[in-house]
Amino acid sequence: MAEQNDKQVADWNDQSGERCVAHQARLDAMLAVFGQAAIEAAAPATGERVLDVGRGAGTSSLALAARVGAEGQVLGVDISEPLIDRARALAPQDTPVLFRVADASSTELPEGAFDTLFSRFGDRGRVARILTAAGFTDIAIAPFDASVPFGEGTTRDAAIDDAVRMALEVGPLSRALADQPDDIRARASAAVRAAFADGPGERSVIIDGAAWIVTARNPAS
Template identity: 50%
Template sequence: MPDTPPLPTHDWNGDSGMRWAANLARLDLMLEDFGNAALAAANAQPGEHILDIGCGSGTSTFPLAEKAGTDGHVLGVDISQQLVEIARAASPAGAPVEFRCADAATAPLPAAGFDLLFSRFGVMFFDDPVAAFTHMRGALKPGGRLAFVCWRGAQENDWVRLPMAAIRDIVEPAPTDPNAPGPFAFGDRQRVADILAAAGFAAIDVAPFDTTLAYGRGATREGAIDDALDMAFQVGPLSRALADQPDDIRARAADAVRAAFAKRPGETSVQIDGAAWIVTAHN
């Protein structure tokens, strides 16, 4: 499956972080069903203390805070300063939330300080996932819970499969390591379970979650396809595959990707298939 190498961690405070921030509305629409499924699996309770790993702009942090209530507290951590600043600015006055720019894999965390560790697509980028989850488990109370959503394989997700397949005869795919840090590092179900077991978690469950997601948006079908194409060029593997390509190659790629999106249904957005794991475990 054509793809590109994963983003270096520092890039989340550079161009890629800026692109993600600029596309928040589109990305939240795309990820909405996955986030809601993960929140339901997490089942946050009033009074709980929660760590939101890779919180981004706070899209999952604020619903967690609503569940935790005034007697609870949610700490959102993310490596992107741009996204943390957006989250802080959006935080309602008096909400039981705090945002910190930090890497949850290594950041100082209170020992046995949380009832729940949660993440919406924020745990697939760790250089050493066993060490990262071991570190975070140390911040979980005895009997505490872990819940996160992560992507399955690239071949199962049309937001990658469609554009990358469309350009395979235009741009030579870069070699990749499927287990390298990146969006699809947790695509293998058994690998996810093995990582969590090695980190000391128990009662591990890795359940498939499939949905038809809305990619891009527009007042008309043509507008939606145009917006989907623009989004693919700004964030994700296609944007990285074409980053250093000349204008003629980018133009050919745009035509090919637009044709691929045009084959999918949808009037105000392009409807494509998405596939993830909903993962739960206990300390």
């Protein structure tokens, strides 16, 4: 686990972090509908203290801060220094939010210091196992689907070009192709283009997005 964390830290403080900073506004727009749904499910109240794990560029932390108000506090943590730097730059003055470069899986935090834990995590089963092992109750997992804008342009072809660039520059495909030869990258690009060409949109590329909204309660709180 420690070795895996070290690899994640190295990656998110290098190309992955820098690419996400470069595409921050666009990624935020793509994921906004999912983040808003999760915040509505968490329903933080005025004055609450929120820990936001894996914050990226801080969009969710700022949205949570708007919910808890000046009487509350949000701490956003992420392993990526480039993304935390971006989050700090985007945060307006006097917003009740702090950002810290930290690995939430190993950083010691004061017990009982937070009313709400908020995070985005891709593995539904692992989230459920973590919550169960930690003694959480009322674990609820609900599907949430939404259309996601992935490419745009003045024409359909331009939008597809834009979507292909995005797929190859940011996310798991970019990491999978990072050390591949040019012919493999070209074949992957052609396959991605063909998939996008079959989708809807006139001057855009729209893809199906799917998430799980997971809520649970700490019985000790």
